[in-house]
Amino acid sequence: MDWRTKLLNPSLKARQDYRSLAVPVYRGSTVLFHDQAVVTDDWRQAEYGYSYGLYGTPTTLELAARLAELEGASETFIVPGGQAAIALIYFAYCQAGSHALVPHSAYGPNKAMAEGIMRGLNIEVEAYAPLIGAGIDGLIRENTSLIWCESPGSVTMEVQDVPAIVQAAHARGVAVALDNTYAAGVMFDAFAHGVDVSMQALTKYVGGHSDLLLGSVSARDKAAYERLGPIYQQLGLAVSPDDCSLALRGLQTLAVRLEVLERNTLEIANWLVDHPLVAQVLHPALPSCPGHDTWARDFSGSTSVFSFIFKDTIAAGQVVEFINQLKIFKIGMSWGGVHSLAVVYPDLQRPNQDFGGRIVRLNIGLEKVEDLTIDLAQAMAKIS
Numbered sequence: 027m028d029w030r031t032k033l034l035n036p037s038l039k040a041r042q043d044y045r046s047l048a049v050p051v052y053r054g055s056t057v058l059f060h061d062q063a064v065v066t067d068d069w070r071q072a073e074y075g076y077s078y079g080l081y082g083t084p085t086t087l088e089l090a091a092r093l094a095e096l097e098g099a100s101e102t103f104i105v106p107g108g109q110a111a112i113a114l115i116y117f118a119y120c121q122a123g124s125h126a127l128v129p130h131s132a133y134g135p136n137k138a139m140a141e142g143i144m145r146g147l148n149i150e151v152e153a154y155a156p157l158i159g160a161g162i163d164g165l166i167r168e169n170t171s172l173i174w175c176e177s178p179g180s181v182t183m184e185v186q187d188v189p190a191i192v193q194a195a196h197a198r199g200v201a202v203a204l205d206n207t208y209a210a211g212v213m214f215d216a217f218a219h220g221v222d223v224s225m226q227a228l229t230k231y232v233g234g235h236s237d238l239l240l241g242s243v244s245a246r247d248k249a250a251y252e253r254l255g256p257i258y259q260q261l262g263l264a265v266s267p268d269d270c271s272l273a274l275r276g277l278q279t280l281a282v283r284l285e286v287l288e289r290n291t292l293e294i295a296n297w298l299v300d301h302p303l304v305a306q307v308l309h310p311a312l313p314s315c316p317g318h319d320t321w322a323r324d325f326s327g328s329t330s331v332f333s334f335i336f337k338d339t340i341a342a343g344q345v346v347e348f349i350n351q352l353k354i355f356k357i358g359m360s361w362g363g364v365h366s367l368a369v370v371y372p373d374l375q376r377p378n379q380d381f382g383g384r385i386v387r388l389n390i391g392l393e394k395v396e397d398l399t400i401d402l403a404q405a406m407a408k409i410s
C-alpha cells in the first residue's frame with residue numbers, strides 16, 4: 027500500500043483490553059457496518075445497534091442509560107440543552123390544532139416558544155396559575171394534548187401539586203411533562219408522581235461547573251419513548267460526546283455537590299429571612315414560599331437556587347445598585363454550578379403580581395457561607 031492509503035488503513039492496532047473507571051469519549055459521525063444487509067438509519071440504537079452518530083455514540087448512550095436508571099425512566103434522550111429538551115417535548119406532544127397548558131411561572135424561553143413557534147404552527151398554549159392543582163381540570167379541553175409543569179417555577183419558585191395535576195390530566199387522557207431541572211432529576215421523583223415525560227437542563231446540576239450545555243428528556247414508558255424518538259431524529263438534536271463525557275464526570279460528584287449546595291443555600295436563605303430590608307424569601311423549604319407544604323410532601327430535598335424580594339421601601343434602582351456592589355457573588359444567569367450568582371429581574375411580571383424590580387434570584391455555590399453573608403451584608407449596607 028502507498029503511504030497515503032496506509033494513513034487511512036493502518037494495519038497495526040494498539041491493545042484493546044484497556045479497562046479504566048472513565049467512560050471513553052467516542053467521537054464519530056459515520057458508523058461502520060459489517061455488511062450491506064445490516065445497513066440501517068434508525069434512532070433506536072439501544073435496541074437495534076449503532077447506525078449514525080446523530081443518534082449518539084456509546085458515550086452519549088452511556089450518559090442516557092445512567093440518567094434513565096437514576097430517574098427511573100424507561101429511556102432517556104440526550105439533547106443539546108434544556109431548551110432543546112423543551113422543544114422536543116412540544117413537538118412530540120402537540121400538532122396543529124392542539125391545545126397545551128403551561129404554568130405562568132415556567133422558564134421564560136419555554137413561554138416564548140409557546141407564544142412564538144407554537145402559535146405560528148396553530149398550537150394554542152395557554153398559561154395557567156402554577157398553584158392550580160386539581161383545578162387544572164377546568165382548563166382541559168377536547169383538544170388538550172399536553173400539560174407542562176415546572177416545579178418550583180422559575181424565579182418565583184411556586185411548588186406545584188404535580189400529583190393532582192397528573193390525576194386530572196390522566197383522567198382526560200392528557201400527557202404531563204415536567205421541567206425537573208431544579209430537582210436535578212433526583213430530589214423529585216417525576217415518574218413515581220405520575221409524570222409522562224421529564225426533562226432537565228443538564229447544563230445546571232449534572233454538568234455542575236458552568237462549562238457545558240446539555241439537556242435530557244426521559245420517557246416514562248415505551249409509548250412516550252416511541253413518540254419522542256422520531257421527533258428527536260427529525261429535529262437532528264445531535265450532541266457532542268465531549269460534553270457528554272463532562273456530564274458523566276459531573277454525575278459522579280452530584281451527590282456531594284447537592285448536599286453542600288443544599289446546606290449552604292438554606293443558611294443564606296435563613297440569613298435573608300432575618301434581614302430588615304427583605305420582605306419575602308422564596309425558597310421551597312421555607313414556609314414563606316408558595317407551595318412549601320407540597321414541597322415538604324413530595325421532595326426529598328432542596329437545591330441551590332432561590333429568590334428574595336426587597337421591601338417596597340427599596341427602589342428598583344437601589345436593587346440594581348445592590349447587585350453591582352456584590353464582590354463574591356458574580357452577576358449571571360443560569361445556575362447549578364459551583365459559583366454563587368445574583369441577578370435582578372427588573373421587569374418580571376406575573377398575572378396580578380408586579381415585583382417592581384425588587385425580586386433578586388441567587389444561586390449559591392460552594393464558597394464558605396460566612397464569606398457570602400458578609401458580601402450580601404456589605405452590599406445591603408451600601409443601599410440602606
Ligand SMILES: Cc1ncc(COP(=O)(O)O)c(C=O)c1O
Pocket residue numbers: 106107108109110133176180205207208226227228229239240241360361
Ligand atoms: C428551569 C429551566 N429549564 C430549562 C432551561 C434551559 O436550559 P439550557 O440553558 O440548557 O437550554 C433553564 C436554563 O436556565 C432553566 O432554568
